[in-house]
Amino acid sequence: MLKQRVITAIVIAVVFLLALFNLDAYSLSLAVAAIVIYAAWEWSDLSGISGAPWRLLYTAVLALLLVSMAYVLGLSRTGALHLEVGRSLLMTMVPWWAIALLWVQGYPSSAVLWGSRWVRSVMGFLVLVPTWSAMVLLIHTAHGELLILLVVSIVALADIGAYFSGRRFGKHKLAPSVSPKKTWEGLLGAVVINIIVVIVLGVVFKLDSGKWLLLTLMIMTTVLASVLGDLLESMVKRHRGVKDSGNILPGHGGVLDRVDSLTAALPVFTLIFINSGIQF
Numbered sequence: 073m074l075k076q077r078v079i080t081a082i083v084i085a086v087v088f089l090l091a092l093f094n095l096d097a098y099s100l101s102l103a104v105a106a107i108v109i110y111a112a113w114e115w116s117d118l119s120g121i122s123g124a125p126w127r128l129l130y131t132a133v134l135a136l137l138l139v140s141m142a143y144v145l146g147l148s149r150t151g152a153l154h155l156e157v158g159r160s161l162l163m164t165m166v167p168w169w170a171i172a173l174l175w176v177q178g179y180p181s182s183a184v185l186w187g188s189r190w191v192r193s194v195m196g197f198l199v200l201v202p203t204w205s206a207m208v209l210l211i212h213t214a215h216g217e218l219l220i221l222l223v224v225s226i227v228a229l230a231d232i233g234a235y236f237s238g239r240r241f242g243k244h245k246l247a248p249s250v251s252p253k254k255t256w257e258g259l260l261g262a263v264v265i266n267i268i269v270v271i272v273l274g275v276v277f278k279l280d281s282g283k284w285l286l287l288t289l290m291i292m293t294t295v296l297a298s299v300l301g302d303l304l305e306s307m308v309k310r311h312r313g314v315k316d317s318g319n320i321l322p323g324h325g326g327v328l329d330r331v332d333s334l335t336a337a338l339p340v341f342t343l344i345f346i347n348s349g350i351q352f
Contacts, residue, residue, distance in 0.1 A: 077323030115196035237261020301336030
């Protein structure tokens with residue numbers, strides 16, 4: 073199982089990097105849209121929607137939402153993206169994660185608010201549409217490829233730091249009702265390893281104290297958001313009574329199992345970045 077997991081992770085990383093640095097912004101946006109649409113198929117099952125026709129309908133609705141978002145953003149192969157419109161949209165969509173945090177903190181009691189099939193279905197739209205929108209906005213900014221790589225690296229390093237710190241020092245459960253293996257010590261490890269990222273970027277790009285503070289805020293908030301994204305999917309899976317969102321990725325489960333942290337981290341990072349004035 074470990075060997076299979078490692079091989080799959082390497083393949084995912086290679087495909088991701090090849091797509092990120094070889095596709096233009098428009099093509100990459102479409103490629104990620106395809107992934108998000110498949111993630112909607114998985115979420116339809118987590119929502120409790122049964123039967124292929126109904127799950128396909130749910131997936132089609134998500135696809136239509138992405139098409140609508142692409143139209144509003146002005147996504148095209150040749151035209152300029154409406155970045156200000158995107159900023160406004162993110163500012164209305166990102167605060168949803170504050171509600172998600174309350175639900176995670178209150179689980180299992182909070183399930184009375186979101187446990188129905190219909191609410192979980194809407195939750196999927198709130199998770200997936202902002203994720204794709206944020207990616208589109210970020211890839212259309214200067215050095216967008218490097219910024220996306222930075223977000224993915226922050227999340228990956230947070231996972232690594234949390235795993236080793238939690239395994240070595242973990243004693244105090246972070247959210248025992250949602251994910252019993254996660255600890256506060258693990259969260260601290262995720263934060264510490266990304267403090268190194270802050271220091272390296274600050275030194276390399278010679279940021280002044282104000283920009284350094286903004287960078288710290290952006291990366292630390294992204295780390296916390298990544299943990300929340302992970303916990304939200306864990307909560308929904310636990311309520312649904314499943315271990316993984318799917319089985320398309322050998323050793324890893326489903327697409328959602330790989331991008332759950334990014335569903336919160338990417339919109340939060342993008343919103344802070346486009347409002348910060350930080351330039352890399």
